[in-house]
Amino acid sequence: MNASAHDFPEPIFDVADLSTFELFSPVVDETVWFFTNLLGMIETARSGDSVFLRGYEDPYAHSLKITHREKPGMGYAGWRATSPQALERRVEAIDRCGLGRGWVEGEVGVGPAYEFTTPDGSVQRINWEVEYYRPEKDQRSVVLNRVQRRPLSGVPVRALDHVNLLSRDVTANKRFFAEQLGFKLSEHIVLGDDVEAGAWLRSMTRSHDVALVKDAGGGGRLHHVAFLYGNTQHLIDACDVLTDHGIEFEAGPAAHAISQAQFIYVFEPGGNRIELVGTPGYQVTDPSWEPVRWAQDTIDDAIIWYGSPLPAEFDTYGTPHSGPTAYRTPNRYVAAEAGMILRADSSARG
Ligand code: FE
Numbered sequence: 001m002n003a004s005a006h007d008f009p010e011p012i013f014d015v016a017d018l019s020t021f022e023l024f025s026p027v028v029d030e031t032v033w034f035f036t037n038l039l040g041m042i043e044t045a046r047s048g049d050s051v052f053l054r055g056y057e058d059p060y061a062h063s064l065k066i067t068h069r070e071k072p073g074m075g076y077a078g079w080r081a082t083s084p085q086a087l088e089r090r091v092e093a094i095d096r097c098g099l100g101r102g103w104v105e106g107e108v109g110v111g112p113a114y115e116f117t118t119p120d121g122s123v124q125r126i127n128w129e130v131e132y133y134r135p136e137k138d139q140r141s142v143v144l145n146r147v148q149r150r151p152l153s154g155v156p157v158r159a160l161d162h163v164n165l166l167s168r169d170v171t172a173n174k175r176f177f178a179e180q181l182g183f184k185l186s187e188h189i190v191l192g193d194d195v196e197a198g199a200w201l202r203s204m205t206r207s208h209d210v211a212l213v214k215d216a217g218g219g220g221r222l223h224h225v226a227f228l229y230g231n232t233q234h235l236i237d238a239c240d241v242l243t244d245h246g247i248e249f250e251a252g253p254a255a256h257a258i259s260q261a262q263f264i265y266v267f268e269p270g271g272n273r274i275e276l277v278g279t280p281g282y283q284v285t286d287p288s289w290e291p292v293r294w295a296q297d298t299i300d301d302a303i304i305w306y307g308s309p310l311p312a313e314f315d316t317y318g319t320p321h322s323g324p325t326a327y328r329t330p331n332r333y334v335a336a337e338a339g340m341i342l343r344a345d346s347s348a349r350g
Pocket of ligand 1: 162163164211224226275
């Protein structure tokens with residue numbers, strides 16, 4: 001039996017989804033080449049050191065901002081509140097717990113946002129005001145519930161999906177997302193009696209919008225950011241195209257039992273790990289969903305439902321990388337190849 005009515009906590013639904021993600025790259029042109037030529041995103045704007053991109057079913061003007069930095073990593077994960085009132089409530093809660101950094105001005109496609117960090121130091125933003133993509137007539141889809149025509153470049157991803165943040169203390173970060181932002185725990189890995197090695201949390205019904213996995217070093221590092229195909233064949237087609245263009249695979253195609261998502265993990269030319277998701281797995285509509293608990297004896301099943309095991313570096317490599325590592329960072333071969341294609345394109349344009 002479930003807990004009785006009076007001790008069931010009132011759920012908070014103040015965060016809608018992950019709406020924007022800023023990725024740092026030491027080789028912006030090559031990273032943009034990866035996301036546009038291979039993953040079919042389109043460039044919507046440029047400003048300063050940043051390029052803004054969208055997938056054809058992203059709801060807002062852009063979902064990905066790529067900014068030049070010497071080291072790869074993440075700028076921020078941007079969450080959209082479900083209403084202006086929801087934004088106010090979350091800002092108040094974050095401010096009260098001492099992790100708020102204050103308001104930042106609006107930028108391309110996004111209105112003012114409140115910036116804060118997780119307990120691990122990962123930078124996040126939450127906001128309400130957004131701009132929508134307004135396609136030129138020749139970019140409009142005949143499908144009226146799809147704002148943009150499906151692009152013809154590479155194998156186009158539909159939309160930004162989720163983020164995975166390395167966390168030195170998974171439990172503290174999980175509590176932060178749950179208590180201050182209203183996220184619900186879908187699944188977790190608990191080693192021994194109480195050491196959480198991973199937690200997968202949802203804001204609405206997607207199996208997870210944020211994952212937190214144990215980090216042995218660093219602090220505030222990105223494990224990966226994921227984009228959705230929603231279709232097995234598209235993921236396999238992407239494997240074909242990415243292989244032909246020298247993109248280094250870390251793992252997959254395979255499927256996780258946690259979330260049930262089909263995946264590949266690859267490295268974009270800047271050195272960040274990117275996950276591409278085939279079928280996205282389950283949705284949670286049960287308000288009293290009991291978080292699924294995986295333990296030491298089931299951890300292998302949790303990580304890999306089918307497919308080959310993940311390499312050991314999957315647990316240790318994040319961006320920016322801390323300490324010496326020669327692990328695929330950045331992928332110089334891909335960066336060089338992308339640079340050659342870009343140079344050939346621009347000399348052809350004359
Ligand atoms: Fe993931």
